[in-house]
Structure formats: structure tokens, C-alpha cells
Amino acid sequence: MDTIVRGSAPAVLPKKKTIPVSIKTYAFLKAKVLAGRFKPGDRLTEEHLAKVLGVSRTPIREALHKLELEGLIKSLETRGFIIPPDSDEEVEELFDLRAVLEGYTLRLICETISDETLRQLDGYIEKGEDALKRKKLEEVFKWNTKFHDTLHGLVRNRSRLHRILVNMRKYVLSHRRNTLQYLDAGKRTIEGHRKIMLALRLKDPDLCERLMREHIREAKEDAQQTLASFRKPEGAAAGKKNLKGTPNRKPQGAQRKAGSS
Numbered sequence: 001m002d003t004i005v006r007g008s009a010p011a012v013l014p015k016k017k018t019i020p021v022s023i024k025t026y027a028f029l030k031a032k033v034l035a036g037r038f039k040p041g042d043r044l045t046e047e048h049l050a051k052v053l054g055v056s057r058t059p060i061r062e063a064l065h066k067l068e069l070e071g072l073i074k075s076l077e078t079r080g081f082i083i084p085p086d087s088d089e090e091v092e093e094l095f096d097l098r099a100v101l102e103g104y105t106l107r108l109i110c111e112t113i114s115d116e117t118l119r120q121l122d123g124y125i126e127k128g129e130d131a132l133k134r135k136k137l138e139e140v141f142k143w144n145t146k147f148h149d150t151l152h153g154l155v156r157n158r159s160r161l162h163r164i165l166v167n168m169r170k171y172v173l174s175h176r177r178n179t180l181q182y183l184d185a186g187k188r189t190i191e192g193h194r195k196i197m198l199a200l201r202l203k204d205p206d207l208c209e210r211l212m213r214e215h216i217r218e219a220k221e222d223a224q225q226t227l228a229s230f231r232k233p234e235g236a237a238a239g240k241k242n243l244k245g246t247p248n249r250k251p252q253g254a255q256r257k258a259g260s261s
Contacts, residue, residue: 021055026063028053033072034170038083044073045080086227095220098172101165102148102216103209109154110200110208117154118200121147125193132186140186145173147193185222192218 029049032038044064046057053060064081067073071090073081124147131139152165192215199207 022059022062025053025055025059026066029063030067030070030072033067033083034173040083040085042083043076043080044082088224088227091223091227092220094168094171095216095223098168099213099216099220101161101168102151103213105151105155105161105165106196106200106208106212107205108158109151110205111203113154113200117150118197121150121193121197121200124150125190125197128186128190128193132183132190135183137183137186140189144186144189144193182222182226185226188218188222189215 038044046060046064049060049064050057064073068075068081072083074084075081124143128140128143128147131137131143148169152162152169155165156162192211195211196208196215199211
């Protein structure tokens with residue numbers, strides 16, 4: 001439309017907001033750490049990162065100190081920072097918090113979830129199952145993530161809860177990506193999702209919360225055992241070689257004692 005209204009004030013287009021370099025640098029580095037692009041023991045220095053990212057050392061320094069406060073990296077006595085190894089305590093705390101939050105979330109949504117969303121979730125399970133049959137474990141991880149993210153999206157109107165869930169998931173995904181490199185962990189994940197779907201269709205809040213907590217407990221056990229296997233000298237090589245199951249899993253009875261469903 002090129003009609004001009006005479007006598008009217010000139011239109012002022014809103015200025016496009018520019019994101020400060022410090023914020024972009026922090027977000028970029030945090031995403032890389034959570035995605036596992038840096039490995040435990042990797043050293044991070046201002047000089048190297050500034051050169052690689054093409055920014056000054058000031059935003060790098062600010063970003064690294066923020067990541068240190070969040071516990072994602074640790075400062076060295078000399079210069080620079082290091083990616084710390086995951087600890088059992090951190091993994092246990094993270095998954096225990098996740099069990100409470102996701103169990104509560106499922107309780108909230110179970111009586112109002114739409115048939116359309118249920119069909120969408122069924123589709124993710126079927127795609128994950130198909131990927132598992134083809135041994136495409138990255139795809140299993142993708143559809144598992146879609147399943148949980150869709151559930152989280154149903155509490156978007158509860159801004160505080162949704163914000164906590166989204167932030168927590170960023171930390172969880174770094175562990176689940178490693179865990180879901182094994183076929184038996186992928187199979188348990190899909191079985192857990194099918195149980196959750198049954199509870200959702202029954203619209204039973206207690207059952208929904210209980211099954212979600214059990215599902216997250218199984219994920220925690222997988223993460224802990226994967227972490228233990230990679231601490232052993234032969235762990236990384238054995239883990240990559242053996243696609244038939246998560247390495248060094250406990251016998252079935254021991255799994256139940258550890259709180260697995």
C-alpha cells in the first residue's frame with residue numbers, strides 16, 4: 001500500500017533491539033557446555049576463546065565467571081577454567097528434582113490434556129520405536145526430547161513452573177544424550193512413555209505423578225551407571241562398542257533395590 005495520508009506525522013519504525021555481545025557470548029558458551037561440546041578436563045582460557053569467537057576478552061571473562069557461578073565450570077589455581085567431571089551427587093540431585101517437577105506437571109495437565117495432544121505424543125513414541133528398531137539412537141534421543149518438551153509446553157501459562165522446567169531440561173539433556181546411546185536405555189524410555197500415556201488417558205492424577213516419577217528414577221539409574229562405566233579406563237571404548245545394552249548394569253534384583261520400577 002503506497003497511499004500517504006497528508007498531514008500525518010512520519011511513521012517511525014521500531015528500532016531492532018541488538019543483543020549485547022556479553023549476553024550472546026554467555027548464551028553461546030553455556031549452550032556448548034550443556035551440549036557436551038567440551039569434555040571433562042577440557043581447559044577454557046580467555047585468550048583462546050576470544051580468538052575463536054572473534055570477540056574481546058571482556059565478554060569472555062564475564063561469561064566464564066557466570067558459568068562458574070552456575071557450577072558448569074571450575075576455575076584453576078593457575079589461569080583459566082576447566083570442565084569438571086560429573087559427580088554422582090550432582091546427577092542424583094538433578095534427576096530427583098526432575099522427578100518432583102515433572103511428576104507435578106503431569107498431575108496438573110492430566111485432566112485437561114486434549115485428544116489432539118495425546119495423538120501427537122503417540123506419534124513421538126511410534127517414531128522413537130521405529131528409530132530404535134533401526135538402531136538410530138540419535139533419533140531416539142530426539143523423539144524422547146520432543147515427548148517431554150510437549151508435556152512441558154502444556155504448563156506454559158504457569159510461567160514460573162515452565163521457566164524452571166525449561167532451564168532444568170538443559171542440564172538433564174547433557175546426561176540423557178550419553179545414556180540414550182544404548183539400546184536397552186532407549187527401550188526402557190519408550191516403555192515408560194507408553195505407561196505415561198495410559199495414565200493420561202485414564203486421567204488419574206495420582207497414577208500420572210507416580211509413573212512419571214518412576215520413569216525419571218529409571219533415567220537417573222541409567223545416567224549413574226553410564227557415568228560409572230566411563231570412569232573406568234576401558235569404559236569409553238566398551239561403551240561405544242556395545243550397542244546391545246548399557247554397560248555394567250546391575251542385575252535385575254539390584255535394580256529394584258536401587259528404586260527402579
